[in-house]
Amino acid sequence: xxxxxxxxxxxxxxxxxxxxxxxxxxxxxxxxxxxxxxxxxxxxxxxxxxxxxxxxxxxxxxxxxxxxxxxxxxxxxxxxxxxxxxxxxxxxxxxx
Ligand SMILES: O=C(O)CC1=CCC(=O)O1
Numbered sequence: 001x002x003x004x005x006x007x008x009x010x011x012x013x014x015x016x017x018x019x020x021x022x023x024x025x026x027x028x029x030x031x032x033x034x035x036x037x038x039x040x041x042x043x044x045x046x047x048x049x050x051x052x053x054x055x056x057x058x059x060x061x062x063x064x065x066x067x068x069x070x071x072x073x074x075x076x077x078x079x080x081x082x083x084x085x086x087x088x089x090x091x092x093x094x095x096x
Contacts, residue, residue: 002084
C-alpha cells in the first residue's frame with residue numbers, strides 16, 4: 001500500500017545543538033536505509049519549510065504507524081497521512 005505522508009518538524013528552541021545534530025543524523029541514517037529497501041519511495045523537502053513530503057510503500061497502515069512512530073524525530077513532528085490508490089489513467093505500473 002502506498003501512503004503520502006507530510007511531516008512538519010518542530011524542534012524545541014532550547015534543544016542543545018549537539019542533541020539536534022545527533023537526532024538528525026540518526027533520522028537520516030534510518031531514512032536512507034528505508035529508501036534503499038524501497039519502503040520509503042520518495043522524500044522531498046517542501047521548499048522554505050522544515051517539512052517533507054514522502055511516499056511510503058508498506059504492507060498496511062499498522063506497518064506505516066510502526067515505521068513513523070519509531071522515527072527518531074517522531075516526538076517533534078506533526079504528521080499527516082493520505083492513503084493512495086492507483087489512478088485509472090496512470091501510466092506507471094508501480095503505482096500500487
Ligand atoms: O528533515 C526532515 O524533513 C525530517 C526527516 C525525515 C527523514 C530525514 O532524514 O529527515
